[in-house]
Amino acid sequence: MKALTIEHLNKTYRNGLEALKDINLTVEEGDFFALLGPNGAGKSTTISILTSLVTKTSGSVTIFDADLDSQTELAKSYIGLVPQEFNFNGFEQVKHILVTQAGYYGVPAKEAEPRADVLLKQLGLWEKRHTPSRSLSGGMKRRLMIARALVHNPRLLILDEPTAGVDIELRRSMWVFLREINQRGTTIILTTHYLEEAENLCRNIAIIDKGRIVENTDMKSLLNRLDKETFVLDLLEPLTDSSLLQGIEYHQVDPTTIEVELQRQEGLNDLFTVLTERGIKVGSMKNKVNRLEELFLTLVERPESVE
Amino acid sequence: MNNRRQHHWIAFSTIVTREIRRFLRIWAQTLLPPAITMTLYFIIFGNLIGSRIGEMEGFSYMEYIAPGIIMMAIINNAYSNVASSFFSAKFQNHIEELMVSPVPNYIILAGYVVGGAARGLFVGLIVTLVSLIFTKLTVQHIGITISMVFLSAVMFALGGFINALYARSFDEVSIIPTFILTPLTYLGGVFYSISLLPEFWQNVSMLNPVLYMVNAFRYGILGVSDIPVAAAFAIILAFIAALTSYALYLLHKGTGLRN
Numbered sequence: 001m002k003a004l005t006i007e008h009l010n011k012t013y014r015n016g017l018e019a020l021k022d023i024n025l026t027v028e029e030g031d032f033f034a035l036l037g038p039n040g041a042g043k044s045t046t047i048s049i050l051t052s053l054v055t056k057t058s059g060s061v062t063i064f065d066a067d068l069d070s071q072t073e074l075a076k077s078y079i080g081l082v083p084q085e086f087n088f089n090g091f092e093q094v095k096h097i098l099v100t101q102a103g104y105y106g107v108p109a110k111e112a113e114p115r116a117d118v119l120l121k122q123l124g125l126w127e128k129r130h131t132p133s134r135s136l137s138g139g140m141k142r143r144l145m146i147a148r149a150l151v152h153n154p155r156l157l158i159l160d161e162p163t164a165g166v167d168i169e170l171r172r173s174m175w176v177f178l179r180e181i182n183q184r185g186t187t188i189i190l191t192t193h194y195l196e197e198a199e200n201l202c203r204n205i206a207i208i209d210k211g212r213i214v215e216n217t218d219m220k221s222l223l224n225r226l227d228k229e230t231f232v233l234d235l236l237e238p239l240t241d242s243s244l245l246q247g248i249e250y251h252q253v254d255p256t257t258i259e260v261e262l263q264r265q266e267g268l269n270d271l272f273t274v275l276t277e278r279g280i281k282v283g284s285m286k287n288k289v290n291r292l293e294e295l296f297l298t299l300v301e302r303p304e305s306v307e
Numbered sequence: 308m309n310n311r312r313q314h315h316w317i318a319f320s321t322i323v324t325r326e327i328r329r330f331l332r333i334w335a336q337t338l339l340p341p342a343i344t345m346t347l348y349f350i351i352f353g354n355l356i357g358s359r360i361g362e363m364e365g366f367s368y369m370e371y372i373a374p375g376i377i378m379m380a381i382i383n384n385a386y387s388n389v390a391s392s393f394f395s396a397k398f399q400n401h402i403e404e405l406m407v408s409p410v411p412n413y414i415i416l417a418g419y420v421v422g423g424a425a426r427g428l429f430v431g432l433i434v435t436l437v438s439l440i441f442t443k444l445t446v447q448h449i450g451i452t453i454s455m456v457f458l459s460a461v462m463f464a465l466g467g468f469i470n471a472l473y474a475r476s477f478d479e480v481s482i483i484p485t486f487i488l489t490p491l492t493y494l495g496g497v498f499y500s501i502s503l504l505p506e507f508w509q510n511v512s513m514l515n516p517v518l519y520m521v522n523a524f525r526y527g528i529l530g531v532s533d534i535p536v537a538a539a540f541a542i543i544l545a546f547i548a549a550l551t552s553y554a555l556y557l558l559h560k561g562t563g564l565r566n
Binding site for chain 2: 048077
C-alpha cells in the first residue's frame with residue numbers, strides 16, 4: 001500500500017512565487033524516505049501542504065486510503081509532524097503538551113498519559129516532565145517535538161530537519177530511535193541538510209529543486225550512479241619524491257596527505273598494490289565528500305556566484 | 308460515526324481544559340486584576356459618589372450598578388481570554404499543533420469560545436462575591452440571569468476569536484477592546500439608566516448591544532430594565548449566530564492562519 005501519493009501538485013504563493021511545479025511522488029508503506037533539496041527548493045512547502053499548514057493551488061494528495069481534500073480528518077489522523085521550528089507553548093509543561101496533543105487526535109487522557117510516559121522515558125525527557133517547555137535545552141526541545149508527533153501513534157511520521165543544530169552524539173541516538181520506529185512499521189519521510197543522515201537512514205529518495213522533482217529513486221541505485229570518487233589518504237611518512245606516484249591521478253594537500261580520484265570501475269586494490277610496491281604506507285583513508293553529497297551537487301542547479 | 312463523535316468530544320474537552328488551565332495558571336494576570344478593578348468601581352462609584360446620587364429606579368445606586376459591573380467583567384474577560392490566548396498560539400506558532408491535527412474547525416471554535424466563556428463566568432463569580440461585600444443582591448429571575456450571563460460570555464468570546472484571527476501583532480489585539488469594547492461598555496448603561504439621557508442619545512444607545520445585555524441581566528437580578536428583555540435575547544442570539552458563521556468562514560478560508 002502507498003503511504004503517500006502526490007499527483008500534479010502545484011503551489012503558487014500570492015506574491016507569484018511558484019514554489020511547486022507539477023510534483024508527482026509516491027512513498028510506500030514502511031519506507032524510510034528522504035526528501036532532499038537546497039534551501040527554497042520546495043521541501044517545506046510540500047510538507048506544509050501534506051500537513052494542511054499551506055493550501056495547495058492544485059493537484060491531489062492521498063495519505064494511505066484517505067484523500068486530503070475529501071477525507072481531511074482521516075488523512076490528518078494518519079500523520080505525525082516534527083516541524084523545523086520549535087512550535088509548542090513554552091509555558092506549558094512537557095507532559096501536558098503530549099497529553100494535549102493526543103487529545104486533539106481523540107486519545108483520552110487516561111490512555112494518553114501512559115503513552116506520554118513511555119515516550120518521555122524513551123527520549124530521555126522523563127526528569128523534565130513537569131518542566132515548562134521553554135526551560136528545555138535545544139536538544140531536549142527537538143526530542144519533545146518527536147515525542148509529540150508520536151503520541152497518537154501515527155502511521156506516517158514526517159520529520160522536517162529534525163536534527164538541525166543537534167550535536168553529533170544526540171543526532172546519532174535519534175537515528176537509532178528513528179530506525180526502531182521505522183522497523184516497528186511507521187513510514188517515515190525525512191528532510192535534512194545532513195546528507196550523511198539521509199544516506200544512513202533512508203531507503204528511497206527524492207530530490208527537489210526549484211519546485212520540481214529532479215530525482216526519485218532508491219538510495220542504492222542513486223549511489224551506484226556515482227562514476228568517480230575522491231579519497232583522502234593520510235600517509236605514515238611525508239611524501240618527498242613525487243615520481244613515486246607517477247601514473248596515479250592525485251593532488252598533494254600537504255607532505256603527509258594526498259587526494260586520489262578513482263573511476264568507479266577502478267578497484268581500490270589496484271591502487272593499494274601500486275602504493276605498496278612503491279613503499280608508500282597509508283595510515284588511514286576516507287571519502288573526501290559524502291557520496292550522496294557529491295551526487296546531490298550534480299543534480300541540483302547551484303545558485304550563481306555573487307560577485 | 309460514534310467513534311468520530313467521541314474523538315470530537317475528546318478534542319473539544321482537551322481545548323477547554325487547556326484554556327481553563329491557562330487562565331488558572333496565570334491567575335495573577337487573569338483573575339486578580341478584574342477583582343481589584345471592580346472593587347475600586349464599587350468603592351468609588353458605588354460608595355463614595357453613589358451615596359450623593361441617591362436612588363435610581365427605586366434602588367440604591369450601589370445596588371443599581373452592581374449587575375452592570377458584573378456584566379462588564381464577564382464581557383471583558385470572555386473577550387480578552389480568547390483574543391490573547393488564540394493570538395499567543397498564533398504568535399508562538401503552537402496553533403500549528405491544532406492545524407495539523409484532525410480537529411474540525413467548529414470544534415476549535417467551540418473549544419476556545421467555551422474556554423473564554425469559562426473565564427468570563429469565573430471572573431463574574433468573583434466580582435459577584437466582591438459585590439456582596441458592598442450590597443445585597445436578590446435574584447428576581449434566575450433563568451434570565453443565568454442565560455444572559457452565558458450568552459453574553461459566548462458572544463464576546465466569539466468577538467475575541469475573530470479579533471485574534473485578524474490580529475498580526477499584540478497591538479492589534481488591544482485595539483478593539485480599547486477603542487470599541489470599552490466605550491460600548493461604559494455607554495451601555497452600566498452606571499446609569501438611559502432614561503436620564505436626552506431622547507436623541509437614548510435612540511443612539513439603543514444601537515449598542517451591550518446595553519441590552521446589561522439591562523437584561525439587571526432585569527434578572529433587580530427586575531428593572533430600560534429595554535424589553537425579549538428583544539435583548541433576540542439581538543444576542545442573532546449576534547451569536549452571525550459571529551459564529553463569520554468565524555467559521557474565516558477558519559475555513561484560513562484567514563490569519565494559512566498561506
